[in-house]
Amino acid sequence: MEANTSTPPPSNVKTTNETSLKKRKRRYSSTGEYTNVDDEECLIPAEKVLVEEPPFSLLELCDEILIEILSNLEIKSLLAVGQTCNRLQLLIRDSRLWRNVDLTGEQLHLKDIKKYLLRVNDQTNCIKIRGMVEQYPSESWKNVSLSESLLQHITETCENLQILELHHCFINTETIDITHFPQKLKRLVFNDCYVRWPNTPAILFSRIDTHLKDLEDLRIEFCNWFSTHDLVAFSKVVNLKSLSIRGCSELKEFVPYGSIAARFGFKKLETLDLRETPIMDSDFQCFNILKNLREVLVECPVELRNNRARSNIRTSCGNVTLPETRVRERSRPQRPGPQPGRFFIVNVVYNRQNQNPAQNNQNNQAENNENQDEGNVRNAPAPIPQFHELEPGREQEQLENALRIFLPQHINENGNGNENHGPTHAASIYFAPTKITDRGVCSYGIARVPVQNNIVVIRAEPRPQDTTLEKLTIRHYRNVSDVSLRHLVQCAPKLRYLDVTGCGVTLEGINAFKEVKPECKVISDFTSS
Template structure:
């Protein structure tokens, strides 16, 4: 007898058992989802610190407002060792909230304001006092596009521990006419190695005398300081008796000429020199076109830091107009003063009118010059290339874009100095 097999050996599950299985399955899915997608607060403090160190200070301040635990972690001193608030301009009213996060371990602070903002952008003495009190190990201070009252805030109000100071784009008002703003800076900041004064229209050449006395200064950036060429006498004195450790010098977009660059050729430690003609002067073909600019400069009397120096020039009939903007284009004469030079030197002049000459005597002006940038000067020609090929033995990078060097002159330079990277206006470099 054949019997039919039962479809199921177990009784049908009740509805309550199915509900239990469904609940357990959903709980298991939630557990797996938590494991694969954990919440940020599930991490340990050490892990959160490693994540937060990749955020900028402004984002850290925002995160600190989210919950109490993150607020405590954000206060960790390791996150505030180097502080850069330049992602967006900071108004003075908000600056007080920012500096609350600074720590004694903070070694670098960078802030940026907005000179074109309608609100007041003048830094207060309280700000500098707070930095000196809190950041006792501060080595780098970068202040950009703020106003500073030179009558209330002196250079001695800055932290004395600074090794790098930048006032790029800042405006200093109420400056004294008889004293440089950097007076006694060499005593107050003896460890300063880098000074950046880019686009500081208040900077005048008489301040070079004070800056040149800095005992450890290696980098000086004065690009876009348009008043720098008002008086070559200060440049001459500063370079002759100072700048004993200067290595990097940025003079781009300044109205300097052969005389000033020739003065800096006396700086034997110089390794990087950057020169570029201002855009307002690039189309000037002759000195006649510079006369309106000359007359405008002559209306601004030079600032004298040393009364004796000023009296000497006046009594000696010194003509300031010869050193204003009349000769602000760099030529081969300035470039040929760099590197080493060869000349004949008289070593004996006897009574019998016999002159003994020692030939091939080398004068090392910048024996370690590695980088030279000289852009957009039409009076720089192949003569500069010939001189540099023979006398700049340490040169590694040369930029002569916008000059009057020829393709043939560049090829000749390359054949003589194949290890030097040269940048020109030609397609093939």
């Protein structure tokens, strides 16, 4: 029996095969053997072998890692994963996966919303819902997004719910009002929602101050149904710190309600967002008395930014005189209702020229006959102002057609006044006011050195000399000029951010402002810092 003459490998040396298997489970690994070459031990590489690892399964992970992975899924995908096996079905019920329920990824019917909210629990902190209003004008947009039973389920199940956001939702106030919402809400959002009002008068927010006592952030944005009288109810919410009515284009009688709300309420209000609303200086001034106001945002609606005042328009009816051109446009369409456009109120004024009394006596009988047959405009009742939707680029043509409706008796083939009737005619077009000027900005605080001429401050209760504003955004108002900058230098000692993009300020005014307040970041058409 021959003795084994091969030299065994040293005890402290591991083969390449063993080393590679420990480092990586799936790789090409070399096998080798030790031999004597010139009395030295050498490793001669041999053929490469593919080492296969067993297939990996997601279920091999522990529950904590799986929950961390599932937390990145949308609710719809999360429910779909739960249908694959019993273990995942149990895992998706974990309360940590339902703390923030975001359903804004797609438009949902009420039945789908109810299905997705079945798993909410007492750990749920935030719910975001997206309805079908974006389907307008399709009939499906009328699908109600909230019901009394759904709100009751949320209220009873989500005891600690603090955030509720409703996007593009259809709300029927015949069945629900603010008292159906969870009471512990701190943030409530209505974004581009539509409300169906009952036959009897009802106010959606009438008891918001007693029901939502913890509310701190309220946003009603791009909702044409919002009424300014609700400001009085909002002002009574004791903990309200942020209010946004951005894009609410149907603001009417703002001054009486806004001034009362600011004078007697909004004690803790810090942020006010009035962007893309048709407000004027008088509306903007309502809030200058608030002592805790830190940030104000105002921005001219997109549809109004390029409108220029035109003092006179030549039409076939003669010269149409436009006094101060003030335009009101809808930033969002009402549902149901007309599509977005410009709405002008056309008011025609008639002036009778002085005529010879004898000629008048001679023509009385003839004129009376004409009144009976054709209707003389001088004796006819004053025309009722009407709304006309004008399209960009066709204003002159449409103005002529509008005037012909009111003045059929005075237009002849040449487009001049009818000599048989003799009266002159003029048409004035009045537009709803939508502008903010230096006067509105300068109402926040009282300048030590006056920057405006012929301005007298009269108030039953004097406003603070210095405003508490720290951030001010006022965009695309051409009548806001360097005067406002000079005022803010004196009256806004805490101002740290100012955005005057699209306003009538100059580079010289910006530079002068920065010299006095270098700590304030200024955003404008000239500079971004």
